[in-house]
Amino acid sequence: MTMTPTSGSVSHRANHTPMGLNMPSGKLCLWIFLVTEVMFFTGLLGAYLILRSGIPHHPVIRWPTPEQVHLSPTLGALNTLVLILSSLTVVLALRAAQRGGWRAATWLTGLTLLLGCVFLGIKGIEYKTKWDHDILPGRIGELLPGMGWPRERDLHAIGMQYVGRVRRQLESLLATPGPLSSDTIQALRQLLADMKDGEAGPSYRSPLTPAQVGQRVNALLHQAEEKGEYLALSPAIPFGNLWASCYFGLTGFHALHVLAGLVAFAWLFVCGLRGGFGPETSGQLELTALYWHFVELVWIVLFPVLYLL
Amino acid sequence: MNAPAERGSLVTPFLVAVCLAGLTVGMVALRQRGLETGWLMLALLAAIVVQLLLVSIYSMHLRWEGQLIGLMLLPVGLLAVVLILCLLPDGSFASWYEMQERATSSAQLTEALSP
Numbered sequence: 001m002t003m004t005p006t007s008g009s010v011s012h013r014a015n016h017t018p019m020g021l022n023m024p025s026g027k028l029c030l031w032i033f034l035v036t037e038v039m040f041f042t043g044l045l046g047a048y049l050i051l052r053s054g055i056p057h058h059p060v061i062r063w064p065t066p067e068q069v070h071l072s073p074t075l076g077a078l079n080t081l082v083l084i085l086s087s088l089t090v091v092l093a094l095r096a097a098q099r100g101g102w103r104a105a106t107w108l109t110g111l112t113l114l115l116g117c118v119f120l121g122i123k124g125i126e127y128k129t130k131w132d133h134d135i136l137p138g139r140i141g142e143l144l145p146g147m148g149w150p151r152e153r154d155l156h157a158i159g160m161q162y163v164g165r166v167r168r169q170l171e172s173l174l175a176t177p178g179p180l181s182s183d184t185i186q187a188l189r190q191l192l193a194d195m196k197d198g199e200a201g202p203s204y205r206s207p208l209t210p211a212q213v214g215q216r217v218n219a220l221l222h223q224a225e226e227k228g229e230y231l232a233l234s235p236a237i238p239f240g241n242l243w244a245s246c247y248f249g250l251t252g253f254h255a256l257h258v259l260a261g262l263v264a265f266a267w268l269f270v271c272g273l274r275g276g277f278g279p280e281t282s283g284q285l286e287l288t289a290l291y292w293h294f295v296e297l298v299w300i301v302l303f304p305v306l307y308l309l
Numbered sequence: 310m311n312a313p314a315e316r317g318s319l320v321t322p323f324l325v326a327v328c329l330a331g332l333t334v335g336m337v338a339l340r341q342r343g344l345e346t347g348w349l350m351l352a353l354l355a356a357i358v359v360q361l362l363l364v365s366i367y368s369m370h371l372r373w374e375g376q377l378i379g380l381m382l383l384p385v386g387l388l389a390v391v392l393i394l395c396l397l398p399d400g401s402f403a404s405w406y407e408m409q410e411r412a413t414s415s416a417q418l419t420e421a422l423s424p
Contacts, residue, residue, distance in 0.1 A: 022375065031378055035385045042389040050396040077337045084329045087368055091322040150414040293368040300360045303333070304353045308340045 030287050034294050037257075041298050044253065045305070048246045055239060060146045064243045066307055070133050071126070071247075076307035079122045080299060086115035087296045090289045097282035106272025109285065112292070113265040116258055123255055130244070134234040137245040139165065141214040141236030152211060159210025162234065166213055167195055169233050180229055187223070188231075191216050211236075250302055257295050264288040325367045332356045 055063050066073055093108030130136060141162040142155050152159070170192045177185050194216070195208050208216065214236025224231045237243070265288060271281050336356050339349060366372045371379065 023377065031381060035381055038385050038389060042392055046392050046396045049393060073337050073340060077333055080333045081330055084326050088322055088326040091368065095319065150410065290369060293364055297361060297364050300364065301357055304336055304357055308336055308353060309350065
């Protein structure tokens, strides 16, 4: 500190030593936010792992494979590559901004925005596949033959709900069969007849159990897929509802984070198009880039855990 | 806010992106080769750790951020690992309890049906 001769006040500018943190407060705030986000996703991932590792070792009862739930590892890998590419474009945008290349920074930000939209688009295609195959929480049959009577007893109420849903779906399919082949229509009619209570008397037969309904529905879906037909029937996949909840929970929260990043990129892109890109916007781009890398980081963990294991 | 300082050479982000993409393709290839689950898990875990380090050190600039961010992340990283490690045995025991319950139920049924 030195005394200025003119005013006699103490000047803090001379021999200035940085106090506190050698980092912009915005960046520090973002890092603190990211730290909380790490714990948020750790909690979600921890819940997924405990649910998954809690499945008993059994030949029929096991965690659904990606193939069973129509989850494509190739599509997931493509999404990962898109996110890696977007991460590269945001780094290049930041470099361009640091060198004063505002125009290049604007267009690279726009490219990152586009790649983020592609990521969400691919995610949308995945969600549509789940919707089409009725692989949604609370809609999948949980029972299959060979799971043991204690499990059938425990899940009987859920099983009966599934039977009721399949019955309604079959009635709806038979009312408006559309382009289904006659063999498939016949098989659907047979299944519906077998599910209903039999006639009293010597021809009496007991209706199908939820596990048997699940098995028949899976066989029908498999046959229809081989013929290239589409059947709007809920499949039976043990622990399918739990899988669907975990999948939509984990990827849904990640997609929300991607969306938040895209909003920030869109704002920066519009700023750049209006000629408002400058040192201040460049700092904001750095923070958005940091957030975007975190979003990439989370996906890098989610992709192998959900799609490959 | 001031313009951020430039960090690292221009080649680094490209190298990082190529490594990340290569590891992703490698993980998918390993799965499609039908590797045994235990080995697949180990390989995937190793690939995930390498990818996480690459993104955090080079893309998120942890290499240049100084000790403060490292100190902030260290307890969180440790807590995250401890949380997962604490939860895993619970999951394994849940499976063991269910097996025990099934064994008991089967024994009761056998006893009830025996003349």
